[in-house]
Amino acid sequence: MSELRNKINEAVNFIRTKTSMKPTIGIILGTGLGGLVKEIEIETIIDYEDIPHFPISTVESHHGKLIFGRIGGKEVVAMQGRFHYYEGYSMQQITFPVRVMSYKVGLGVETLFISNAGGGLNPEFEKGDLMIMTDHINLLGDNPLIGPNDNELGPRFPDMSEPYSKELIALAEKIAEEENIKIQKGVYAALTGPNLETRAEYRFLRIIGADAVGMSTVPENIVANHMGMKCFGMTIITDLCDPDNLQPLTVEEVIEVASKSEPKMTLLMKKLIERI
Ligand code: HPA
Numbered sequence: 001m002s003e004l005r006n007k008i009n010e011a012v013n014f015i016r017t018k019t020s021m022k023p024t025i026g027i028i029l030g031t032g033l034g035g036l037v038k039e040i041e042i043e044t045i046i047d048y049e050d051i052p053h054f055p056i057s058t059v060e061s062h063h064g065k066l067i068f069g070r071i072g073g074k075e076v077v078a079m080q081g082r083f084h085y086y087e088g089y090s091m092q093q094i095t096f097p098v099r100v101m102s103y104k105v106g107l108g109v110e111t112l113f114i115s116n117a118g119g120g121l122n123p124e125f126e127k128g129d130l131m132i133m134t135d136h137i138n139l140l141g142d143n144p145l146i147g148p149n150d151n152e153l154g155p156r157f158p159d160m161s162e163p164y165s166k167e168l169i170a171l172a173e174k175i176a177e178e179e180n181i182k183i184q185k186g187v188y189a190a191l192t193g194p195n196l197e198t199r200a201e202y203r204f205l206r207i208i209g210a211d212a213v214g215m216s217t218v219p220e221n222i223v224a225n226h227m228g229m230k231c232f233g234m235t236i237i238t239d240l241c242d243p244d245n246l247q248p249l250t251v252e253e254v255i256e257v258a259s260k261s262e263p264k265m266t267l268l269m270k271k272l273i274e275r276i
Pocket of ligand 1 (some may be wrong): 255
């Protein structure tokens with residue numbers, strides 16, 4: 001058995017001593033989804049630091065808890081606190097929880113929901129818009145699948161023709177229409193950060209086909225695809241990255257815009273989870 005699988009097994013075995021739930025839905029509570037926790041009928045909370053091999057969050061605003069419960073009667077497991085490459089974690093560390101959650105060798109998750117904040121590159125976008133991720137461009141310069149491949153987890157060369165489930169995208173659009181929530185769709189480019197991008201970089205990102213830019217989600221999505229999980233991702237457009245009219249940006253502004261859009265994102269995700 002691979003070293004990675006031994007680690008997954010140890011983490012899963014520990015979690016099994018705390019809960020017998022077998023959620024088919026996993027949620028990574030990134031920026032803008034913190035409020036979804038209030039919608040979970042919580043059954044068990046496990047601190048990341050207690051789970052063997054789990055990375056520990058360094059960002060203070062994140063809590064580092066694995067939450068088990070129900071949304072609309074559906075069993076879910078939610079990661080409160082996620083990991084970024086710029087914090088110094090390896091890609092394998094960032095994506096370890098996704099492997100632990102998976103149905104293949106882990107807790108039972110077949111569908112993974114992810115949220116994030118990003119800068120808007122598409123000139124049609126407005127601050128505070130929600131963007132459904134239809135695709136991504138990995139500009140992180142690294143990949144969580146580099147290294148020996150465990151064929152039991154997934155193929156050496158995973159297909160990426162549908163990294164974000166078309167079925168879930170269509171359902172989310174339908175729900176957004178019903179709920180009168182303005183929605184954008186687009187391609188998310190992931191860069192390492194932690195600095196924001198230069199004007200020249202924003203120009204480049206637009207030319208190569210990105211609609212939004214951020215620093216997360218892509219590693220988790222790659223691993224979810226590797227393991228045959230469906231994925232749905234959504235970005236809150238917290239600022240506009242117009243190279244010809246670029247304004248300085250602070251993290252406080254990002255958080256302020258994200259928190260204003262949070263109720264829309266929470267509602268949409270909740271309805272989506274209820275209807276799959
Ligand atoms: N780049 C630009 N703007 C942003 C980002 C980013 O990574 N994240 C949130 N707003």
